[in-house]
Amino acid sequence: MLSELKELWRFRELLRQMLARELKIRYKNSFFGFLWSIVPPLLQVVVYTFLVRGVFSATAKNYSAYALCGLIPWTFFQTAILDSCQSLLANYGVIRKIYLPREIIPLSYVLSNMIHFVLGWVVYFAVFAVILRFFGLGIPLLPSMLWLPVIILVESLLVTGLSLWMSALNVFYEDVKFLLSTLFSLMFFCLPILYPADVVYYSEMIQRHPWLYKLYLFNPISGIITAFRKTILEPESPGSFVVRLQGKPALPMDWGMFAATSLISVMVAIAGYSYFNYKKWQFVERP
Amino acid sequence: MEINTTPTAKYEYAIELRHVTKQFRIRHQGSLKRAILGAFKPKRIELFTALQDVSFAIPHGQTVAVIGKNGSGKSTLLALLARIYRANSGEVILQNHQGDRPQIAPLLELGAGFHLDLTGLENIQFYGALLGMTQQSLESKLDSIIEFSELKDKVDTPLRNWNDGAKLRLGFSIAVHTDLDILLVDEVLAVGDESFRNKCSLKIKEMQNSGKTIVFITHELTAAERIASRIIWLSQGAIRMDGDTASVLEAYRQASREGTI
Numbered sequence: 001m002l003s004e005l006k007e008l009w010r011f012r013e014l015l016r017q018m019l020a021r022e023l024k025i026r027y028k029n030s031f032f033g034f035l036w037s038i039v040p041p042l043l044q045v046v047v048y049t050f051l052v053r054g055v056f057s058a059t060a061k062n063y064s065a066y067a068l069c070g071l072i073p074w075t076f077f078q079t080a081i082l083d084s085c086q087s088l089l090a091n092y093g094v095i096r097k098i099y100l101p102r103e104i105i106p107l108s109y110v111l112s113n114m115i116h117f118v119l120g121w122v123v124y125f126a127v128f129a130v131i132l133r134f135f136g137l138g139i140p141l142l143p144s145m146l147w148l149p150v151i152i153l154v155e156s157l158l159v160t161g162l163s164l165w166m167s168a169l170n171v172f173y174e175d176v177k178f179l180l181s182t183l184f185s186l187m188f189f190c191l192p193i194l195y196p197a198d199v200v201y202y203s204e205m206i207q208r209h210p211w212l213y214k215l216y217l218f219n220p221i222s223g224i225i226t227a228f229r230k231t232i233l234e235p236e237s238p239g240s241f242v243v244r245l246q247g248k249p250a251l252p253m254d255w256g257m258f259a260a261t262s263l264i265s266v267m268v269a270i271a272g273y274s275y276f277n278y279k280k281w282q283f284v285e286r287p
Numbered sequence: 288m289e290i291n292t293t294p295t296a297k298y299e300y301a302i303e304l305r306h307v308t309k310q311f312r313i314r315h316q317g318s319l320k321r322a323i324l325g326a327f328k329p330k331r332i333e334l335f336t337a338l339q340d341v342s343f344a345i346p347h348g349q350t351v352a353v354i355g356k357n358g359s360g361k362s363t364l365l366a367l368l369a370r371i372y373r374a375n376s377g378e379v380i381l382q383n384h385q386g387d388r389p390q391i392a393p394l395l396e397l398g399a400g401f402h403l404d405l406t407g408l409e410n411i412q413f414y415g416a417l418l419g420m421t422q423q424s425l426e427s428k429l430d431s432i433i434e435f436s437e438l439k440d441k442v443d444t445p446l447r448n449w450n451d452g453a454k455l456r457l458g459f460s461i462a463v464h465t466d467l468d469i470l471l472v473d474e475v476l477a478v479g480d481e482s483f484r485n486k487c488s489l490k491i492k493e494m495q496n497s498g499k500t501i502v503f504i505t506h507e508l509t510a511a512e513r514i515a516s517r518i519i520w521l522s523q524g525a526i527r528m529d530g531d532t533a534s535v536l537e538a539y540r541q542a543s544r545e546g547t548i
Binding site for chain 2: 013014016017018021024025028029093094095096097098099100172173281284285
């Protein structure tokens with residue numbers, strides 16, 4: 001794997017060009033351009049806030065800050081993997097004719113999504129930690145927010161590994177792309193994105209079998225979203241999301257769990273890259 | 288051809304193939320369903336041998352034409368040289384004059400690597416990087432790339448509006464301006480109109496004179512006669528004949544008349 005990384009480093013200029021091209025053409029023919037990266041998630045938040053507050057009568061103050069804390073990492077996770085999944089077939093003409101470290105292609109899609117991901121956090125903090133605070137809304141600054149770069153790094157490793165893995169698989173089985181998009185739309189409701197993991201913790205089944213909660217957070221993306229929430233926001237009782245749980249205390253940040261999540265993410269990154277390297281010479285040998 | 292392995296000849300060859308065999312697995316339409324069902328069946332792998340025990344060496348600065356009928360392994364050979372495929376067995380050794388990894392520029396078929404929504408200039412940037420050019424060398428050569436392609440009035444417009452000839456010209460122009468050691472050409476020498484073709488021939492001459500190694504596939508024997516000093520004749524994945532242009536062409540034409548190619 002070291003020699004593969006060295007080769008990748010030799011081609012860093014090409015990776016930069018690919019990334020620049022990917023960012024350039026994404027909104028090339030659209031009138032609103034970059035706004036398409038910002039406005040849809042904001043509209044999503046408006047709808048979810050209506051759903052959770054209006055329909056399920058949650059009382060959490062600042063629910064939009066809460067929801068975005070899950071939506072930003074989730075959007076990165078989902079779009080980066082789906083984008084890179086089709087990337088090799090979309091650039092098939094190039095890899096069939098020119099030598100290049102083939103991982104450059106999915107990686108350029110991961111990186112372009114990563115840039116949007118980081119920009120998403122910049123906007124998030126600008127809005128909630130600066131602008132809205134002038135109006136007495138927003139979120140207070142916490143020392144634990146300093147963990148943000150670490151969690152971003154862990155998620156980036158996870159996403160890179162899965163993207164390489166899935167993009168290589170998708171060359172041989174195009175079902176993978178469809179399977180993933182189905183899976184993601186279901187996971188959106190099962191994972192703690194619109195609600196905190198604490199709500200799941202207090203559910204009857206998990207109170208009877210506490211190890212199930214560990215299993216629930218074992219899925220690294222749940223662990224990462226939960227880590228973002230617990231470090232960026234003040235503890236919020238699950239009671240303000242589900243009336244039945246009023247008075248229950250919020251769970252503290254579980255650092256042991258986060259260490260496990262980080263370890264899994266590193267392992268996924270290594271496994272994904274190894275699988276990609278194992279398969280990459282066969283990509284063009286499709287009949 | 289005899290392979291010279293004396294130490295003094297270490298960097299003599301730009302390209303060296305030692306007993307190279309390339310086989311393809313014939314895979315039938317891949318789907319997850321088939322893969323899952325297939326897991327319970329005994330594996331039956333069909334192999335297709337595209338090249339069988341091929342050995343030759345090309346010294347620096349030589350221009351070699353590869354001929355043979357369709358399916359004789361010409362394109363597979365070129366793809367091995369471009370490092371698109373890995374050989375199943377044997378060795379493919381590519382070197383520049385210093386014995387380092389050479390810069391290889393493949394001349395691509397129409398459109399591969401270009402993005403239609405980007406302008407000519409943006410495509411030059413990207414395509415140049417794809418062929419291994421650094422930012423500085425690209426900038427210093429930008430003017431001559433544009434001038435050579437005769438597309439000055441078009442480079443600021445998206446490729447979507449270009450005709451095929453213009454795209455080919457741009458591709459050719461970028462490829463020949465890279466700092467290449469080895470040029471690989473797959474049947475695309477017939478680029479554009481008469482005057483541009485002449486310009487291409489001149490450029491190829493110039494590259495030959497400056498010691499670049501060129502390998503090209505062709506069906507046009509006259510092109511081989513004009514440009515190459517050596518011809519490799521492939522037949523059913525093996526070298527049928529390898530020698531100077533005149534003698535291989537004579538044998539090839541003879542076989543062609545007798546219908547034994």
